[in-house]
Amino acid sequence: MSTPKWTTADIPDQTGRTAVITGANTGLGFETAAALAARGAHVVLAVRNLDKGKEAAARISARTPGAALTLQRLDLSSLDSVRTAADELRAGHERIDLLINNAGVMWTPKAVTKDGFELQLGTNHLGHFALTGLLLDRILPVPGSRIVTVSSQAHRLGASIDFDDLQSERRYSRTGAYGQSKLANVLFTYELQRRLAGGYATIALASHPGGAATELARDAYPPVRLLFDKLIVPLVAQGPDMGALPSLRAATDPGATGGQFYGPDGLFTMRGHPKAAKSHTKSYDRATQHRLWTVSEELTGVTYPV
Numbered sequence: 165m166s167t168p169k170w171t172t173a174d175i176p177d178q179t180g181r182t183a184v185i186t187g188a189n190t191g192l193g194f195e196t197a198a199a200l201a202a203r204g205a206h207v208v209l210a211v212r213n214l215d216k217g218k219e220a221a222a223r224i225s226a227r228t229p230g231a232a233l234t235l236q237r238l239d240l241s242s243l244d245s246v247r248t249a250a251d252e253l254r255a256g257h258e259r260i261d262l263l264i265n266n267a268g269v270m271w272t273p274k275a276v277t278k279d280g281f282e283l284q285l286g287t288n289h290l291g292h293f294a295l296t297g298l299l300l301d302r303i304l305p306v307p308g309s310r311i312v313t314v315s316s317q318a319h320r321l322g323a324s325i326d327f328d329d330l331q332s333e334r335r336y337s338r339t340g341a342y343g344q345s346k347l348a349n350v351l352f353t354y355e356l357q358r359r360l361a362g363g364y365a366t367i368a369l370a371s372h373p374g375g376a377a378t379e380l381a382r383d384a385y386p387p388v389r390l391l392f393d394k395l396i397v398p399l400v401a402q403g404p405d406m407g408a409l410p411s412l413r414a415a416t417d418p419g420a421t422g423g424q425f426y427g428p429d430g431l432f433t434m435r436g437h438p439k440a441a442k443s444h445t446k447s448y449d450r451a452t453q454h455r456l457w458t459v460s461e462e463l464t465g466v467t468y469p470v
Contacts, residue, residue: 169437179204186210187267189220195408206232240291241277250298260302265292265313271338282331288345297466309366312414319346320444355453357423359470367422369414373407374428402435410438
């Protein structure tokens with residue numbers, strides 16, 4: 165007898181819970197926000213562009229009349245913006261039940277954040293590292309609270325974290341830098357979970373959407389973008405509603421445990437329904453996890469109380 169496939173119908177009632185979702189105006193983040201709002205959560209759409217955030221909120225409200233939604237400006241490529249957003253979130257919310265670190269950039273030309281970090285690492289990892297640490301005092305006291313960080317199967321492509329050239333100053337590869345940032349997401353999750361396991365009710369999990377047809381590849385080289393849109397997406401990708409399921413399961417499944425990694429159950433884990441999976445072997449290296457954590461605290465100036 166086959167195990168039933170997990171869908172949004174399996175999301176428990178979220179009434180009374182507050183969920184903060186980065187990058188919630190489009191793609192996976194939008195579908196994640198819409199699903200949680202439909203189950204009664206108060207959803208905070210943390211977005212870089214407030215106009216696009218308003219449009220997303222209107223679309224969610226059209227799906228779920230009366231949905232509890234709040235907009236929060238957040239630019240993960242600026243630590244000043246991250247700190248301002250964290251201060252405003254802390255002032256506006258006594259508790260945060262779910263933090264879903266979803267936003268990201270992919271395959272960008274060589275560029276740096278406002279703080280001088282390589283753009284993909286700075287946005288995808290360091291921005292979320294800082295935001296999570298700054299919001300912990302609103303998360304840790306909440307029974308059943310969770311921190312979910314969205315990675316990618318591209319974490320398997322990064323050979324390692326290049327601590328000798330972390331900001332890709334000597335050599336830059338769009339795909340290599342993206343893979344490194346997504347590997348950092350998983351390493352961060354596992355190190356965070358180990359620290360939380362020391363006596364906190366909060367758990368940390370990671371997920372990946374498989375191949376999802378979203379706007380994430382918009383910064384790729386034009387030939388790569390054409391290949392992605394015309395070949396890869398039609399053959400293996402699934403819609404963002406399906407791509408959001410691993411994050412939603414990590415965030416809401418009562419049976420999920422800290423340190424789990426969720427992804428699609430189909431061919432090459434590129435599509436399908438969510439299940440607990442294994443990340444790449446290198447993501448379980450504790451020395452690398454700890455070193456990345458230490459470097460991330462130094463770079464962001466954010467020290468965790470766990």
